[in-house]
Amino acid sequence: MALTLEQISQRFGGEVVGDAALKVAGLAPLDQAQPHQLAFLANPKYLSQVETTQAGAVLIAPGDLAKLASREGRSFIVTPNPYAYFARVAQWFIDLASPKAPAGVHPSAVIDPSAQVAPDAVIGPHVVIEAGAVIGARARIDANVTIGRGTRIGEDSHLYPNVAVYHGCNIGPRAIVHAGAVIGSDGFGFAPDFEGEGEARTGSWVKIPQVGGVAIGADVEIGANTTIDRGAMADTIIEECVKIDNLVQIGHNCKIGAYTVIAGCAGIAGSTTIGRHCMIGGAVGVAGHVTLGDFVIVTAKSGVSKSLLKPGIYTSAFPAVGHAEWNKSAALVRNLDKMRERIKTLEATLAERGDNA
Amino acid sequence: MALTLEQISQRFGGEVVGDAALKVAGLAPLDQAQPHQLAFLANPKYLSQVETTQAGAVLIAPGDLAKLASREGRSFIVTPNPYAYFARVAQWFIDLASPKAPAGVHPSAVIDPSAQVAPDAVIGPHVVIEAGAVIGARARIDANVTIGRGTRIGEDSHLYPNVAVYHGCNIGPRAIVHAGAVIGSDGFGFAPDFEGEGEARTGSWVKIPQVGGVAIGADVEIGANTTIDRGAMADTIIEECVKIDNLVQIGHNCKIGAYTVIAGCAGIAGSTTIGRHCMIGGAVGVAGHVTLGDFVIVTAKSGVSKSLLKPGIYTSAFPAVGHAEWNKSAALVRNLDKMRERIKTLEATLAERGDNA
Amino acid sequence: MALTLEQISQRFGGEVVGDAALKVAGLAPLDQAQPHQLAFLANPKYLSQVETTQAGAVLIAPGDLAKLASREGRSFIVTPNPYAYFARVAQWFIDLASPKAPAGVHPSAVIDPSAQVAPDAVIGPHVVIEAGAVIGARARIDANVTIGRGTRIGEDSHLYPNVAVYHGCNIGPRAIVHAGAVIGSDGFGFAPDFEGEGEARTGSWVKIPQVGGVAIGADVEIGANTTIDRGAMADTIIEECVKIDNLVQIGHNCKIGAYTVIAGCAGIAGSTTIGRHCMIGGAVGVAGHVTLGDFVIVTAKSGVSKSLLKPGIYTSAFPAVGHAEWNKSAALVRNLDKMRERIKTLEATLAERGDNA
Incomplete structure (x- = not known):
């Protein structure tokens, strides 16, 4: 060739x-x-x-x-x-x-009669497509993938093996979803229904139904074993050309702006909005209910607990150093208030002596 | 309606x-x-x-x-x-x-003849249920789930697609287990069998067999792609009404107390006990062989390396700030011992001058 | 017995x-x-x-x-x-x-005619093995596993349910791969193709094809839902007797040296080399394009941003303490430059007074 x-x-x-x-x-x-x-x-x-x-x-x-x-x-x-x-x-x-998989549905796949599968889509072995789902033109759905009822998969998308997309989700055209990713699982929401304090506490957590979906734009790539929760009432939104690495967690009702890239092992808690063209480093954690503006960069391993609206680079991670050296610094950090007191005392002594001079 | x-x-x-x-x-x-x-x-x-x-x-x-x-x-x-x-x-x-899935076993499911499946359970396509497993009344087992030999799934439980429960585990009634979760995988245990030091080291890691199971109480919810390892000898225990988010790792022989909630991306190392009514924030790491008392709250991104027995809120995470500002602080942290020396010198000088005055 | x-x-x-x-x-x-x-x-x-x-x-x-x-x-x-x-x-x-699974291919498995499966291998229900794949003697491939085209699984290996191994990978003898693990997913690489600055930015991310494979040596164990990306051009390499826990991410073109153990929730970014006999703690993050020498130990929750060539123990994690106490220390860390200025002023004052004395 x-x-x-x-x-x-x-x-x-x-x-x-x-x-x-x-x-x-x-x-x-x-x-x-x-x-x-x-x-x-x-x-x-x-x-x-x-x-x-x-x-x-x-x-x-x-x-x-x-x-x-x-x-x-x-x-x-x-x-x-x-x-x-x-x-x-x-x-x-x-x-x-690359060898071209022939269009059509593998005989071992289980497709609900009400699902619409484009004739030029490639549906692999043991795939399950539930009622009312729609699989777009030339989409490729690999082995053991499950598509929930009413979910739409855009044209030219490729879902690798063992992906699970729950009901009522919408994946745009040209998506690539790697193996084991889960899209549309329930958001993590529970109403406390407890009485009493301390060990006398009784009651339970009551599950908040999660009835929103996940809306994913065009040209999105989602990494292996990444999880994106469905919204509680409104949808979780991933805009076009977002690129998400492996083992990333996106909580319910997040909105991830177009062209943003999120590296592996990052976690975005629920109801957080991340702007367009952001870069979220590996293993970054972002708290729930905060907003990151457009063009925000968070370096690897950092934690974001408040909104960061201005473009720029943000960090909160220390690099590893020798264990003994680190422990010494860490002990000093825990005792910084004592160091500050000693400085205060010095300042007071010096001021007093100056007055007396 | x-x-x-x-x-x-x-x-x-x-x-x-x-x-x-x-x-x-x-x-x-x-x-x-x-x-x-x-x-x-x-x-x-x-x-x-x-x-x-x-x-x-x-x-x-x-x-x-x-x-x-x-x-x-x-x-x-x-x-x-x-x-x-x-x-x-x-x-x-x-x-x-919601449309009701009809009770019964999908013809593509593979059920060992010695497994017991309640007649009103719903067993989806391509499910595999091994010998001696027991599926409780009204349980719903979605597509491509695998249930290992001798494992019991409680009544009214719902296992979403691609869940794997290994052999010899026990899931209580009304469990919700989201897609891709793995329950009962081997704990991470190896005996070192090496001789020699440094580059002359030879030998191997010998796998410690993991023969305990996982015992999960009633009303537990487990998030997508979360993993819970089986115990080495005794069981890993998840008590009733524990709620676990996505991409959480629970090591072998952990015990998680009732009503505790664990947010996404957290990891609990082996043989750790977490009390009742605890709240473990997102991406928290808890070391192995420690104990958290009841009503302990650990904020997101924190690391727990020692037991925390008293109720209360615990933290070790810094919030992200501007990269340059952070680097300045981080450099000062690395040099805190020098700052302390300077304070000591000042104190000594001042003391000496005071004596001389 | x-x-x-x-x-x-x-x-x-x-x-x-x-x-x-x-x-x-x-x-x-x-x-x-x-x-x-x-x-x-x-x-x-x-x-x-x-x-x-x-x-x-x-x-x-x-x-x-x-x-x-x-x-x-x-x-x-x-x-x-x-x-x-x-x-x-x-x-x-x-x-x-343990009950012995009978050798042979379950009738529900889908095996490409060009794949070679050892006659004493055990191929479970709903397994999919693509063209040209080779399954070694006595290998055990559990339910719902997918093996991509041309991939080789070594003799005596055991792949648990729902594992996905992409095409063109090579797993050595006696491997244990736990449920939901993904091997050979695309590395996370995109070429920026944007014009304009700020909100006027237009263009897209262009996917870099990932045409390397994953080469895994003998006696490797890989935890549940762990992900190992294929290389961009050359292979990602996991040497013999490496032990990897659950929910670990290994980026493209990493090389993990023999006998190294990696605990749960760790993430290794792309093109990083980790030496032999290393121990990477839980939830450790290692940046891309760095090198860790042999016998390097990184303690749990630490972040590695630069090469660590010498054997030894490295750390960057703080242990959680009471929330109020932590916040006080954290505020002082953010203001360390002010503390340093106060020390400087004290030193200058003292020097001046000394000169004047």
């Missing part, structure tokens, strides 16, 4: 400099690429590698091309964003090379 | 004030409710909304009813806990409106 | 002292064991329990046996590591007592 630079540029744009009929059969980094491969210069500091690479052709930004000492024997596709261009071309090669 | 206030109060208690024959068809917040809906006053600060609401009837506490300027044209159900009452009525409306 | 001490020592080594024909029917701790049971002394501080135990025989280290006041009426298996020996014997008893 090989493609000419012309074919590639016709599909993804960019200008061919050099031999438009040159064929490439795949992509590789500059320092590993062979003459039948397409390389890319994503970071200008590797410009010198473009001079020495074995690659048949290179994806390059116009400014970087201009800096090259020699273009001898090499062809280029010039594009303002070679890294994104690389990603698109690489995906195309993969799509061309 | 509409119910009279009388029907509701006959089922859940409370006193009707006004028109007991008034029909309501659902619930809504005070500020959104329509005349055919039942609203509720959970927080006295919204008392004025009771005067202006369009709701046909309002759930209200006796003390708040007494404070109302006018009850004109409105009916009430008077109950000491309107929020819990709301939750119960809302659940009833949902139950009435 | 009972075994003589001789049978046990023939299988696992060690020297029998006392009655080699004595039969034991199981294992128990020293203080609970009965005459038909085998106990073990793992910790010398319980030596006195060996004198009083009811156990028929005791696993003991040679040095501890020598310290015993009396061996009267008791038999021993002498071994340098009684705890590891106990684990092995206990596993043998379990294997002898």
Whole structure:
């Protein structure tokens, strides 16, 4: 499977400099690429590698091309964003090379007669699709996935094995949902119904019904074993082009703004709004009922307990250091009030002596 | 589907004030409710909304009813806990409106002949129930769930899709287990069997067999993709009315006391006992082999490394602040010992000068 | 089911002292064991329990046996590591007592004709095995597991229910993979393709294809609902005898060295290398693109943001204390720069006065 630079540029744009009929059969980094491969210069500091690479052709930004000492024997596709261009071309090669699952419903799948499955969708073995669900064109639903009643899966979406989408949810087009993800589980809400205090307390927690759904926009990717709870009354909302990594928890009635990325092991408690274009680091925790503005970045392992409305980078994590050193610092932190008292005493003594001088 | 206030109060208690024959068809917040809906006053600060609401009837506490300027044209159900009452009525409306899955075993389910499944249980497609398992009356086992050999699922329990319960576990009545949860996986225990030090170390980790089970009391709810390990020798124990959110890890031989709630992404290491009526915040970590007393509250993102026996609120998390500001504080924390030395020097100098004065 | 001490020592080594024909029917701790049971002394501080135990025989280290006041009426298996020996014997008893699943493929499983399944493997109900996959001898694949195309599962491995292994992965012999684990999901990588700043920003995230696999060595155990992402170009690597607990996230292109153990809820970001014989505590987060050397220990809840090359124990977690006390310390931490300024002022004043004296 090989493609000419012309074919590639016709599909993804960019200008061919050099031999438009040159064929490439795949992509590789500059320092590993062979003459039948397409390389890319994503970071200008590797410009010198473009001079020495074995690659048949290179994806390059116009400014970087201009800096090259020699273009001898090499062809280029010039594009303002070679890294994104690389990603698109690489995906195309993969799509061309991957075996196509035949459209249709595997005989072991259990599809309610009232569900609508597009004829060109691919429904894998042991899939369960409940009443009134709608599966869009070219959607691919892998083995052992369960789609609840009335849930809609957008066209060109791909749900990997063992995904569970509860009833009444809506997933937009081109979604990628990785294995084991759960969408639409009940939010965590209970009304206390207790009497008495302390050990004499009796009663129970009464479950608050969760009757909202989950509304997920276009081009969203959701990681393996991530969980997104349904809303209590209104929907939990994930806007378009949000990217969520593995093992992330999104509580009920959260709203995650478009283009926001959330790294693995993060948890967003209920009724919290995260703006557009945010970056939430790995293992970050965000409290419930707070708001993060657009373009907020929270670094890994930090905890957010209050609203952060202004764009910017926010942090609350310490980096690990030697255990003994850490313990010493931690003990001092616990006794900071004593240190402050000693400073106060010093100040008072000095002031007194100054007065007396 | 509409119910009279009388029907509701006959089922859940409370006193009707006004028109007991008034029909309501659902619930809504005070500020959104329509005349055919039942609203509720959970927080006295919204008392004025009771005067202006369009709701046909309002759930209200006796003390708040007494404070109302006018009850004109409105009916009430008077109950000491309107929020819990709301939750119960809302659940009833949902139950009435939801399609009932027919009792019985889906033909694609694989049930061992020695398993006992109550005739009114609902066993979904592709469910697997192994030898000797017992499924209680009216239990609902959703698609792709696996129940291990000898495991018992209590009456009226609901296991959502893709739940796995290993062999030899016991889940009490009225449990709700959300999709992807795993109950009874092996605890994390290995005996080191190594010789030599440093790079010369050879040997391996030897798995400690985990032969206890998991014993879960009545009215427990377990969140999506949460994991509860089986005990090493004795059982891991989850007492009645414990509520566990999504992506929570409970280690082997933990005991979680009744009515305790554990928020998402928390992790409880092995052999730890948590008391009754505790509240464990999101992403909290509790070390192994410690004890938390009854009524202990640990705030989100905190880490517990020692036993906390007294009731109270415990914390160890910093809230995120601007990145530069945080880095400055963090650097000072790392150098607190130097700050302490400077204070010591100041004190010594001052003492010396005082002596000399 | 009972075994003589001789049978046990023939299988696992060690020297029998006392009655080699004595039969034991199981294992128990020293203080609970009965005459038909085998106990073990793992910790010398319980030596006195060996004198009083009811156990028929005791696993003991040679040095501890020598310290015993009396061996009267008791038999021993002498071994340098009684705890590891106990684990092995206990596993043998379990294997002898457990019902054996018959070899073969359950009729409800869906196996691609091009997949190779060893005739003595056990393939459970509703399992899906895609084209070209290879299942090794005596492997046990439980209900609802999905194995992607071309993936290889080593001999004697056990995959519990609902595990998903994507295409092109390789799991070594004797692996144990607990329920709901996901192996080979896409790494979290996107190229930004945006133009404009702030609210005028337009564009999207472009997915970087993830074409590496996951290569897992021999004797690895992977916990329930843990996720291990496939590499972007090269493989994600888990070396032999790595033990990973539940709900752990391993990012793309990580390399985890042999014998390392990773406790529950930990997260390792992409392209990070962790050495051999490391211990990563519960809920630890490790940033991407860093290296941990061999024999590094990171305590629970800590965050690692830079490489830690030297063996040793590293920490960054504070233990929870009373909420009010914590808040006081936290406020002082935020104002440490002011404290430092006050010390500076004191030092300057004192220096000035000293000069003037």
